[in-house]
Amino acid sequence: MNEMTDILLKTRLRSCLQTILELEPCIVQTDAGPRMQKEFDALKKFLQELDQLNLTEEDVERVENSTNIFLEELSLPIQSGACAQASGAAFYKLQ
Secondary structure: OOHHHHHHHHHHHHHHHHHHHHOHHHHOOOOOHHHHHHHHHHHHHHHHOHHHOOOOHHHHHHHHHHHHHHHHHHHHHHHOOOOHHHHHHHHHHOO
């Protein structure tokens, strides 16, 4: 894999992770918040180690698809809650 491809794959993956992490303040205020905090912490750690990973296009596509599904599933609860304004940008970022 050439260096440019590696940079692009890591940038795409970083975008997915940051999009999810932008929702942390809203999600931790919900009933699922305490359970999700551990997952957010793991994502933050993973994001810090991202530069050491060897990624493939398929890996990144899987994460992008999973991120889109996650955002779709959160769409209605978040849009109707107090975090609607904060989450709007994150929800549409990957679409």
